[in-house]
Amino acid sequence: MLEFRSVRKQYENGTVAVQELSMSAETGTITVLVGPSGCGKTTLMRMVNRMIEPSSGAVLVDGTDVREFDAARLRRGIGYVIQQAGLFPHRTVLDNVATVPLLSGCRRREARTRAAELLDRVGLPADLGRRYPAQLSGGQQQRVGVARALAADPPVLLMDEPFSAVDPVVRAGLQDELLRLQEELGKTVLFVTHDIDEAIKLGEKVAVLRQGGHLAQYAEPDALLAEPADDFVTSFVGRDRGYRRLSFRDSRRLRPEATDTVHIGDTSADVPSRAGWVLVLDAHRRPRGWLPPEAAVDGQLTEDQLVAGGSLHVEGTSLRGALDSALSAPSGLGVVVDGDGGYVGVVTARQVLDLIEEHRSSVTAEGVAP
Amino acid sequence: MIEELLRFFASPGYREMTLTLLGEHVYLSLTPLVLGALLALPLGRLAQRHHRLRGPILGAASVVYTIPSLALFVLIPGVLGTPLLSPINVIIALALYTAALLMRPVLDALESVPGHVTAAATAMGYRPWRRFVAVELPLAIPVLISAVRMASVSNISLVSVGALIGIGGLGGLFTDGFERRYMVEILVGIVLTLLLALVVDLVLVGLRKLLTPWSRASKVVSEP
Numbered sequence A: 001m002l003e004f005r006s007v008r009k010q011y012e013n014g015t016v017a018v019q020e021l022s023m024s025a026e027t028g029t030i031t032v033l034v035g036p037s038g039c040g041k042t043t044l045m046r047m048v049n050r051m052i053e054p055s056s057g058a059v060l061v062d063g064t065d066v067r068e069f070d071a072a073r074l075r076r077g078i079g080y081v082i083q084q085a086g087l088f089p090h091r092t093v094l095d096n097v098a099t100v101p102l103l104s105g106c107r108r109r110e111a112r113t114r115a116a117e118l119l120d121r122v123g124l125p126a127d128l129g130r131r132y133p134a135q136l137s138g139g140q141q142q143r144v145g146v147a148r149a150l151a152a153d154p155p156v157l158l159m160d161e162p163f164s165a166v167d168p169v170v171r172a173g174l175q176d177e178l179l180r181l182q183e184e185l186g187k188t189v190l191f192v193t194h195d196i197d198e199a200i201k202l203g204e205k206v207a208v209l210r211q212g213g214h215l216a217q218y219a220e221p222d223a224l225l226a227e228p229a230d231d232f233v234t235s236f237v238g239r240d241r242g243y244r245r246l247s248f249r250d251s252r253r254l255r256p257e258a259t260d261t262v263h264i265g266d267t268s269a270d271v272p273s274r275a276g277w278v279l280v281l282d283a284h285r286r287p288r289g290w291l292p293p294e295a296a297v298d299g300q301l302t303e304d305q306l307v308a309g310g311s312l313h314v315e316g317t318s319l320r321g322a323l324d325s326a327l328s329a330p331s332g333l334g335v336v337v338d339g340d341g342g343y344v345g346v347v348t349a350r351q352v353l354d355l356i357e358e359h360r361s362s363v364t365a366e367g368v369a370p
Numbered sequence B: 001m002i003e004e005l006l007r008f009f010a011s012p013g014y015r016e017m018t019l020t021l022l023g024e025h026v027y028l029s030l031t032p033l034v035l036g037a038l039l040a041l042p043l044g045r046l047a048q049r050h051h052r053l054r055g056p057i058l059g060a061a062s063v064v065y066t067i068p069s070l071a072l073f074v075l076i077p078g079v080l081g082t083p084l085l086s087p088i089n090v091i092i093a094l095a096l097y098t099a100a101l102l103m104r105p106v107l108d109a110l111e112s113v114p115g116h117v118t119a120a121a122t123a124m125g126y127r128p129w130r131r132f133v134a135v136e137l138p139l140a141i142p143v144l145i146s147a148v149r150m151a152s153v154s155n156i157s158l159v160s161v162g163a164l165i166g167i168g169g170l171g172g173l174f175t176d177g178f179e180r181r182y183m184v185e186i187l188v189g190i191v192l193t194l195l196l197a198l199v200v201d202l203v204l205v206g207l208r209k210l211l212t213p214w215s216r217a218s219k220v221v222s223e224p
């Protein structure tokens, strides 16, 4: 467990970056520090590996005050990833990843073997290891940064806005990758970001910091959206929080219904006579699009006669996705698929909303706060 | 002209003298280059780490650089008690010039290392000294070597001034040629000085290429 005990940091110039802050991060979970620029996130994080010493208070790792460790040794046992990746431009990717094992006295051969394993683990091809960092894309550099931080297999990982310098698509990929890695590795991760959506996606618990290093709220993401502690948190979590909260409601109780379907390549005779939309599937029963009501089909049904479908809802995932699938489909019917992308059934927005209402009344009836 | 040059090199006396002077020139210019660089590095590091020392160090460097070289050659025996006509005076003087000339570029080179790279090195668990040697110094090399190239040219030309006190490498050809009104000797001195400067420069460029393979790595970017 990582524990901050009434830590405070005042820089030489008088700036108070962190103000009497206490909180703890559970072992094996991702804890996110989120807040506007300059609110003291980096300062707080760097107290953990002693790159910054608190003016008062203490930081404890598994119950031991970090000041009891030799700073350099402590740091070798704590992974660290920063925004610009901070890779060493003069070392190959492989040697960058091997940095900490080498510092800890590992033999070069061993360190490189370990580094190669890690490149694979973060999803980079082995031949990238021989390149220099300047020869990688921003997203690849970040992956190398993560691999380097993991090289010595540290129990604790500090990540300071690691994905904020890459474009949104790459960023989403890196976030998914981190969640996948975390599932395998179960590190104690302290993750800094100023992006509330990233915080909510990654954090098992989220600490919202306010200017001057005050802890405005420390809660699970769902609770943060449901009950922001004050106006600052409310405005920080932003609009649509009710809708975004649906991300944390699973859709297991949603009952998809059947609808008319046809297959690509069917002839007009197979197409049911109909007044409504018909869902078109391919040979593997994967949804391809919709056939509008009354649309004529001469000969075989081909892709270019279809209207593109909306987003697909994977069975059992969040209600947010279920609602979105219904709202984005031209037919108003959200298509539900199984894990392999095969058609299961359809849901309407009404069904999703009824489920939310039902949940609310059951919770209220039990006397638990909404 | 060519005839006269041939005659100059045909004379065993001149040939031997020229070679000796060339050797002396190399020794007198390159030894202080190395010593000066070795002096400038720790001073630059000091100026980088302690902002209060920056002003005094850079100030002292520019003062040293404005002292005329001949004055310095003569002053050093007075201050340090070295023999008046010893090559050591020239070496010390030029080492001081080199250090003075390199002071600013060394500081710039060390400051050119991106902050996030040094922060990452610290976070990986480098201790300050090892971080300096393993991360900051290698990254400062391109800027350092261009400064050393400048200093090497300056040294090679300044050595000749020492000829006025009898220790000046190829400068000896100028004083000797001037006394005898022998133009060819002066010409040989000039050409050899230029050639020496050129060769040393090429060696330094080669050294930079050898030490910084990463800076030539071409951009080949592809998304995973």
Ligand SMILES: Nc1ncnc2c1ncn2[C@@H]1O[C@H](COP(=O)(O)OP(=O)(O)OP(=O)(O)O)[C@@H](O)[C@H]1O
Pocket (backbone or CB within 6 Å): A011, A012, A013, A015, A016, A017, A036, A037, A038, A039, A040, A041, A042, A043, A044, A194
């Ligand atoms: N070395 C320092 N000396 C003086 N003030 C500092 C120093 N480092 C940070 N600060 C100030 O302390 C406050 C908190 O800085 P910090 O870097 O921790 O913020 P942050 O939340 O990480 O911001 P960002 O999102 O921009 O990275 C800021 O007002 C900053 O200007």
Ligand SMILES: [Mg+2]
Pocket (backbone or CB within 6 Å): A041, A042, A043, A160
């Ligand atoms: Mg920061």
